[in-house]
Amino acid sequence: MMISIILTILFGASLLCALRAALGPTAPDRVVAIEALVALMIGVLVLLGAYYNASIYLDVALVYAFLAFLGTLAIAKYLEGQGVET
Amino acid sequence: MSSARLPATFLCLWATWMILTTSLDPQELVVGAVVSAFIAVVSYEFLFHGGMRQKLHPKRLAYAMAYPFAYTWAEIKAHAKVIYYILHPRMPIKPGIVRVPTELRSDFGITGLANAITMTPGTLSVDVVGEEPSLYVHWINVDTTEPDQTNMKIARPFERFLRGIFG
Amino acid sequence: MIEIIAYVLLGIGTACAIIGAIGILRFPDVYNRIHANTVVVVGGAIFLVLGAGILGGISAFTVKAVVIALFLFLTSPVSSHAIARAAHKSGIKLWPKSVADKLEEEKR
Numbered sequence: 001m002m003i004s005i006i007l008t009i010l011f012g013a014s015l016l017c018a019l020r021a022a023l024g025p026t027a028p029d030r031v032v033a034i035e036a037l038v039a040l041m042i043g044v045l046v047l048l049g050a051y052y053n054a055s056i057y058l059d060v061a062l063v064y065a066f067l068a069f070l071g072t073l074a075i076a077k078y079l080e081g082q083g084v085e086t
Numbered sequence: 087m088s089s090a091r092l093p094a095t096f097l098c099l100w101a102t103w104m105i106l107t108t109s110l111d112p113q114e115l116v117v118g119a120v121v122s123a124f125i126a127v128v129s130y131e132f133l134f135h136g137g138m139r140q141k142l143h144p145k146r147l148a149y150a151m152a153y154p155f156a157y158t159w160a161e162i163k164a165h166a167k168v169i170y171y172i173l174h175p176r177m178p179i180k181p182g183i184v185r186v187p188t189e190l191r192s193d194f195g196i197t198g199l200a201n202a203i204t205m206t207p208g209t210l211s212v213d214v215v216g217e218e219p220s221l222y223v224h225w226i227n228v229d230t231t232e233p234d235q236t237n238m239k240i241a242r243p244f245e246r247f248l249r250g251i252f253g
Numbered sequence: 254m255i256e257i258i259a260y261v262l263l264g265i266g267t268a269c270a271i272i273g274a275i276g277i278l279r280f281p282d283v284y285n286r287i288h289a290n291t292v293v294v295v296g297g298a299i300f301l302v303l304g305a306g307i308l309g310g311i312s313a314f315t316v317k318a319v320v321i322a323l324f325l326f327l328t329s330p331v332s333s334h335a336i337a338r339a340a341h342k343s344g345i346k347l348w349p350k351s352v353a354d355k356l357e358e359e360k361r
Binding site for chain 3: 001004006009010012013016017020026027028029031032033035036039040042043044046047049050053055058061062065066069072073075077079080081086
């Protein structure tokens with residue numbers, strides 16, 4: 001019961017972040033909004049893992065966090081306008 | 087000293103593997119040993135500088151134990167402040183980028199300070215310059231732009247501990 | 254007992270997550286939005302992960318959840334800093350009502 005309330009509130013928060021990602025005037029705005037969305041989704045995944053008592057959700061969350069981190073760094077490097085160095 | 091660096095790196099990586107897999111099955115352990123040996127051979131040169139005696143100096147350990155508490159306190163205060171700005175109907179913020187000089191000299195210390203400043207909401211390190219190390223910090227509510235005052239207000243809570251830990 | 258602690262952590266995390274999301278929507282420019290993003294990650298996600306980790310008692314699940322929280326804690330400042338630096342280098346202006354920009358003055 002508590003968990004479904006929490007998940008509903010987190011869904012609202014994700015909608016707000018998605019709205020900013022859609023509106024955001026510049027590219028870094030969108031990146032920041034999507035970064036927050038990823039953080040919220042990691043929280044949701046771990047919560048679902050606790051709810052269904054399945055630890056496979058945690059592996060998904062860990063890999064998701066790692067790939068999102070690498071993606072953010074790559075986009076930041078690209079936005080600096082110097083091309084991608086080694 | 088370089089003789090102990092490779093095994094130390096290997097053991098840290100292997101322990102991380104065991105925590106991530108959470109099983110003591112022989113198969114898992116062997117695969118983990120092979121993978122962490124490979125990564126340790128590739129990357130051991132980047133980690134663990136200096137001697138063991140100097141690393142486990144009691145004063146350093148004391149600072150390292152006290153740092154999380156000071157850090158958590160700073161974090162709670164910064165969160166309360168930023169949540170107040172978000173929920174205030176007119177948003178009374180005065181953002182700006184200020185220069186914060188620091189007394190830290192080692193690379194690890196400056197990295198730790200920049201990360202700590204970024205992790206506390208309300209301050210965000212934008213750039214670092216090397217000559218007489220100083221950080222350019224985006225501050226959500228600029229009280230002052232004088233370098234001494236900004237150092238007092240932004241960096242002082244972390245600087246004392248980081249100087250004790252990293253020198 | 255441990256369930257109460259877990260629900261307190263989850264409550265703090267949920268509150269910080271929704272407030273940070275409102276902040277991301279309301280703040281006027283990229284740099285201010287990154288402050289709100291820090292609220293979402295540190296106050297929101299890390300507390301949610303820790304709370305969900307101890308919801309079913311201390312076990313292997315908790316250890317993995319702590320590893321995820323530690324990973325978020327270590328990588329979040331790096332990506333925030335990278336985005337802020339990239340935004341400033343690619344010439345995105347601060348909010349017009351900003352007080353000072355010492356970095357821009359230094360470059361000139």
